[in-house]
Amino acid sequence: xxxxxxxxxxxxxxxxxxxxxxxxxxxxxxxxxxxxxxxxxxxxxxxxxxxxxxxxxxxxxxxxxxxxxxxxxxxxxxxxxxxxxxxxxxxxxxxxxxxxxxxxxxxxxxxxxxxxxxxxxxxxxxxxxxxxxxxxxxxxxxxxxxxxxxxxxxxxxxxxxxxxxxxxxxxxxxxxxxxxxxxxxxxxxxxxxxxxxxxxxxxxxxxxxxxxxxxxxxxxxxxxxxxxxxxxxxxxxxxxxxxxxxxxxxxxxxxxxxxx
Amino acid sequence: xxxxxxxxxxxxxxxxxxxxxxxxxxxxxxxxxxxxxxxxxxxxxxxxxxxxxxxxxxxxxxxxxxxxxxxxxxxxxxxxxxxxxxxxxxxxxxxxxxxxxxxxxxxxxxxxxxxxxxxxxxxxxxxxxxxxxxxxxxxxxxxxxxxxxxxxxxxxxxxxxxxxxxxxxxxxxxxxxxxxxxxxxxxxxxxxxxxxxxxxxxxxxxxxxxxxxxxxxxxxxxxxxxxxxxxxxxxxxxxxxxxxxxxxxxxxxxxxxxxxxxxxxxxxxxxxxxxxxxxxxxxxxxxxxxxxxxxxxxxxxxxxxxxxxxxxxxxxxx
Numbered sequence: 034x035x036x037x038x039x040x041x042x043x044x045x046x047x048x049x050x051x052x053x054x055x056x057x058x059x060x061x062x063x064x065x066x067x068x069x070x071x072x073x074x075x076x077x078x079x080x081x082x083x084x085x086x087x088x089x090x091x092x093x094x095x096x097x098x099x100x101x102x103x104x105x106x107x108x109x110x111x112x113x114x115x116x117x118x119x120x121x122x123x124x125x126x127x128x129x130x131x132x133x134x135x136x137x138x139x140x141x142x143x144x145x146x147x148x149x150x151x152x153x154x155x156x157x158x159x160x161x162x163x164x165x166x167x168x169x170x171x172x173x174x175x176x177x178x179x180x181x182x183x184x185x186x187x188x189x190x191x192x193x194x195x196x197x198x199x200x201x202x203x204x205x206x207x208x209x210x211x212x213x214x215x216x217x218x219x220x221x222x223x224x225x226x227x228x229x230x231x232x233x234x235x236x237x238x239x240x241x242x243x244x245x246x247x248x249x250x251x252x253x254x255x256x257x258x259x260x261x262x263x264x265x266x267x268x269x270x271x272x273x274x275x276x277x278x279x280x281x282x283x284x285x286x287x288x289x290x291x292x293x
Numbered sequence: 294x295x296x297x298x299x300x301x302x303x304x305x306x307x308x309x310x311x312x313x314x315x316x317x318x319x320x321x322x323x324x325x326x327x328x329x330x331x332x333x334x335x336x337x338x339x340x341x342x343x344x345x346x347x348x349x350x351x352x353x354x355x356x357x358x359x360x361x362x363x364x365x366x367x368x369x370x371x372x373x374x375x376x377x378x379x380x381x382x383x384x385x386x387x388x389x390x391x392x393x394x395x396x397x398x399x400x401x402x403x404x405x406x407x408x409x410x411x412x413x414x415x416x417x418x419x420x421x422x423x424x425x426x427x428x429x430x431x432x433x434x435x436x437x438x439x440x441x442x443x444x445x446x447x448x449x450x451x452x453x454x455x456x457x458x459x460x461x462x463x464x465x466x467x468x469x470x471x472x473x474x475x476x477x478x479x480x481x482x483x484x485x486x487x488x489x490x491x492x493x494x495x496x497x498x499x500x501x502x503x504x505x506x507x508x509x510x511x512x513x514x515x516x517x518x519x520x521x522x523x524x525x526x527x528x529x530x531x532x533x534x535x536x537x538x539x540x541x542x543x544x545x546x547x548x549x550x551x552x553x554x555x556x557x558x559x560x561x562x563x564x565x566x567x568x569x570x571x572x573x574x575x576x577x578x579x580x581x582x583x584x585x586x587x588x589x590x591x592x593x594x595x596x597x598x599x600x601x602x603x604x605x606x607x608x609x610x611x
């Protein structure tokens with residue numbers, strides 16, 4: 034019973050969001066139960082998709098999300114393998130430097146990075162949100178932990194058959210560590226798609242906003258609540274789909290790292 | 294665990310050293326053995342230096358400068374740091390952040406534990422409910438804040454005020470009341486994060502051996518008693534871990550203050566990061582913003598060090 038009550042409370046905001054996206058109404062004219070469906074219309078969505086900015090925002094979000102997702106999976110896999118299984122000079126030093134740097138809050142780096150990117154000419158360019166996110170320490174840590182649990186015998190057997198490092202990685206570690214690598218991908222998706230703070234600072238031109246900053250710019254504007262909620266719904270759909278298909282990796286990965 | 298691996302692979306290395314081939318040969322064999330390491334690690338380390346180390350150091354240097362966007366910056370010593378102690382809004386923002394943590398941490402942990410217990414109890418559709426509770430975690434702040442803005446709108450048309458009216462409570466101002474706004478923001482974060490604390494607790498609950506409960510049952514302990522005597526104390530490492538990560542998260546709170554209140558009313562929701570943002574990117578005082586970012590760093594560093602001290606030894610969780 035409690036379960037259904039809590040479940041309902043958790044779902045209600047999402048229900049209200051989706052239902053109100055089919056209503057044409059302004060914020061001031063809302064009544065408490067306005068979202069109960071009668072006379073739904075698609076006009077809010079039609080309005081949004083006729084709006085050039087909105088489509089551009091979605092496109093921007095896709096660009097700054099997709100590239101880091103695949104890049105982070107690739108590097109987390111390779112670096113995880115290197116730190117789990119290779120012997121080289123300075124391995125421990127480099128790894129523990131990485132682990133120490135995790136403690137630096139990203140907000141600390143934002144001001145020097147802004148100054149740096151201004152000099153690079155990266156303000157209002159995709160690079161500012163893509164290049165720094167090409168790999169992530171947390172992902173390396175996660176994959177390394179996972180790969181340390183893979184039996185060494187498999188590795189040795191493959192080397193007997195004449196496989197080189199990259200082949201061992203490709204044929205043995207990557208497939209076996211796929212759950213960890215997929216977790217890195219899902220985390221990267223959520224953190225980049227949902228990021229508000231960084232694009233808010235690096236993107237000053239409306240055309241370059243990702244959907245988060247774009248939607249934020251329409252909030253608080255005494256605008257049309259239905260349109261706001263339609264925008265929120267559209268931006269929510271990709272995260273929802275990713276979540277639906279990869280839920281397992283989210284919940285497994287969250288135990289290994291710490292998504293806030 | 295690490296030690297074992299080191300020993301295993303170091304055995305052949307020792308052999309090579311005994312023979313001591315000429316340097317070029319040794320470099321060659323090292324390259325043959327570890328070329329992948331160098332090909333990947335060198336660019337990664339360059340990237341790491343540019344995007345992590347240099348900004349970190351440069352930010353510290355900034356705190357001693359009067360940084361000018363146009364023209365040359367001058368060295369001002371500790372002036373920016375001393376400004377911090379006279380800045381009432383900065384101190385208020387730090388205090389607000391602490392208050393926010395107080396409002397947010399315990400409810401998030403408690404709700405997470407309750408959700409985990411519910412899911413663990415194995416009612417039908419467990420997987421579905423797990424998903425429902427976790428959904429806000431992956432949803433962007435912008436989406437949740439958009440709904441929150443209306444749910445907690447300070448007029449009679451707001452949904453929460455509507456619900457309160459059934460209990461005879463007068464409409465509350467919520468986001469426009471300086472004593473309530475921070476609570477509403479904490480509520481938003483509780484809603485958004487307790488799904489992830491649920492997952493930690495769920496993992497912890499699964500590691501408690503079943504026979505402990507059976508033994509308690511034989512001794513006639515009630516469900517409630519076995520929770521207080523067995524479950525709760527055995528979850529101690531999880532409590533601690535969750536406490537640390539929610540605390541670190543709470544000090545970084547920005548999105549909801551930016552989206553819903555803009556720090557107001559009367560600076561009552563101005564958090565450290567929000568204030569840093571206004572100083573840096575509204576007032577364009579980068580040097581002073583860098584000082585604030587170091588205050589944030591110092592707080593998080595202390596929390597992280599406590600965590601390291603506690604978890605450094607044996608916890609497999611981290």
